[in-house]
Structure formats: C-alpha cells, structure tokens
Amino acid sequence: MTRGVFISFEGIDGAGKSSHVGSLAQAFRTQGRQVTVTREPGGTPLAEKLRALALNEAMDPLTEALVMFAARRDHLLQVIEPALARGDVVLCDRFTDATFAYQGAGRGFDLDVLHGLERWVQAVEALPAGSLRQPDVTLWFDLAPETAAQRLAGARVPDKFESQPVEFFRRVASGYEARMQADPGRFERIAADRPREAVWQSVQACLEARGWLK
Ligand SMILES: Nc1ncnc2c1ncn2[C@@H]1O[C@H](COP(=O)(O)OP(=O)(O)OP(=O)(O)O)[C@@H](O)[C@H]1O
Numbered sequence: 766m767t768r769g770v771f772i773s774f775e776g777i778d779g780a781g782k783s784s785h786v787g788s789l790a791q792a793f794r795t796q797g798r799q800v801t802v803t804r805e806p807g808g809t810p811l812a813e814k815l816r817a818l819a820l821n822e823a824m825d826p827l828t829e830a831l832v833m834f835a836a837r838r839d840h841l842l843q844v845i846e847p848a849l850a851r852g853d854v855v856l857c858d859r860f861t862d863a864t865f866a867y868q869g870a871g872r873g874f875d876l877d878v879l880h881g882l883e884r885w886v887q888a889v890e891a892l893p894a895g896s897l898r899q900p901d902v903t904l905w906f907d908l909a910p911e912t913a914a915q916r917l918a919g920a921r922v923p924d925k926f927e928s929q930p931v932e933f934f935r936r937v938a939s940g941y942e943a944r945m946q947a948d949p950g951r952f953e954r955i956a957a958d959r960p961r962e963a964v965w966q967s968v969q970a971c972l973e974a975r976g977w978l979k
C-alpha cells in the first residue's frame with residue numbers, strides 16, 4: 766500500500782501559503798493520489814469551534830497554547846491519523862511549528878511547556894513509544910512582515926492575530942527560523958517575496974526533489 770505523506774504549510778499571516786494548498790492538492794490528484802486538505806487550528810467540528818475562540822477571544826498565553834493543542838489532538842485523531850493510515854497525502858495549512866512561532870516566539874510563552882505539550886499531543890498509536898507525529902516536510906513561506914501586511918491590507922477583516930503589529934510578526938518569523946534550525950531536514954524554506962508562479966515552481970521543485978511529486 767502507498768505510504769501516507771504529511772505536508773504542512775507554515776509562515777506568518779499573509780505569506781501566501783493558502784494560495785498553493787489547492788494547486789498542490791490538484792497536482793497530487795493528477796498523479797492518482799488521494800489527498801486530504803485540512804488546516805489548524807481546525808479540521809474537525811470540535812477543532813473549528815476552538816479555532817473560532819482562539820482567533821477571536823482574548824485569552825492568556827497558556828490558555829491560547831492549550832486551545833491550540835486541544836484542537837490539534839482532536840484533529841490528529843479524527844482526521845490526520847486516519848488519512849495517513851489510508852495512504853493519503855495530507856496537506857495541512859499550519860501545524861505545531863505555528864504554536865512555537867506564534868505562542869512561543871510571538872507571545873513569549875515558555876518553550877519548555879510547549880515541548881511538553883507537543884510530546885503529549887503528538888504521541889499516536891501508529892508510532893512506536895517515544896516517537897511523535899510530525900510532518901514529513903514543512904514548507905515555510907518566508908516573507909518580510911511589512912510585505913505580508915501590505916498584501917493583507919484591505920483583503921479581509923483582520924482577526925486577533927492579523928491585527929498584531931509588525932514587531933509581533935518579526936518575532937513569529939524568528940520562531941519559524943528557530944524551528945527550522947532545530948530540524949533542518951524537515952523544512953523547506955520558500956522565498957515567498959516573488960510572483961505567485963515563481964513561488965509555485967519552488968513548491969513543486971521541493972516535492973519533486975523528495976520524490977513525492979513527479
Ligand atoms: N506571490 C504573491 N504575490 C503577491 N500577492 C500574493 C502572492 N501570494 C498570495 N498573495 C496575496 O496575498 C494575500 C495573502 O495570501 P494567502 O491568503 O495565500 O496567505 P496566507 O499565508 O495563507 O495567509 P493566512 O495565514 O493569514 O491565511 C492574498 O490576498 C493573496 O491573493
């Protein structure tokens with residue numbers, strides 16, 4: 766049976782991730798793969814309710830981190846693990862790197878606590894004890910916060926995170942950088958300051974190089 770592949774998309778708000786999720790899903794389907802497209806926080810009825818709270822209600826950083834990980838646990842068990850067991854390609858718009866970047870680096874919340882939560886939440890039955898479910902590859906759309914803000918200006922009503930100042934997103938970007946340094950083999954850094962077609966070429970090239978896309 767074909768092995769499932771778990772691909773996450775990361776970056777600051779407005780970096781241009783979501784624009785490529787649908788195109789990548791189509792590319793995999795054209796090659797005969799079953800694809801599950803999902804997002805975090807969200808992806809299940811419960812996690813979507815938690816998403817609405819996380820994106821719209823003020824809460825302290827620990828509460829925010831717990832809400833993100835609670836949504837993730839439900840999403841992993843209900844959607845991601847069954848899809849990987851079926852052999853699907855799972856395209857997930859954000860995963861745990863976002864928690865380290867936003868709650869950890871952005872809010873300044875304790876990274877040790879986040880590592881602990883990661884260990885609890887991402888231990889799943891399909892993996893040996895001590896292993897955690899992580900994406901096979903993480904596409905990090907790297908864009909200057911000023912450019913992302915310009916792209917988002919007027920595009921939609923900003924939520925709690927999108928309303929944060931540029932300084933917050935500089936810290937978030939440094940959080941992504943730190944996650945990449947800690948696990949360089951998993952990350953692909955995509956220069957997102959180029960026209961959409963050039964960014965798409967890079968996305969395809971990364972997945973071709975790993976042998977997942979022909
Ligand atoms: N390469 C690009 N050049 C210029 N504009 C772009 C590019 N890619 C996306 N955009 C535009 O930038 C805005 C943000 O794009 P998109 O929603 O894909 O970003 P995102 O990273 O998914 O953001 P969020 O995480 O906040 O949902 C949209 O208006 C989109 O049309």
Ligand SMILES: Cc1cn([C@H]2C[C@H](O)[C@@H](COP(=O)(O)O)O2)c(=O)[nH]c1=O
Binds near residue numbers: 778805858868
């Ligand atoms: C998973 C996750 C997400 N966030 C933030 C990042 C974004 O501002 C929103 C999600 O909105 P999007 O339009 O779907 O990108 O949530 C976070 O702070 N922590 C997380 O773990």
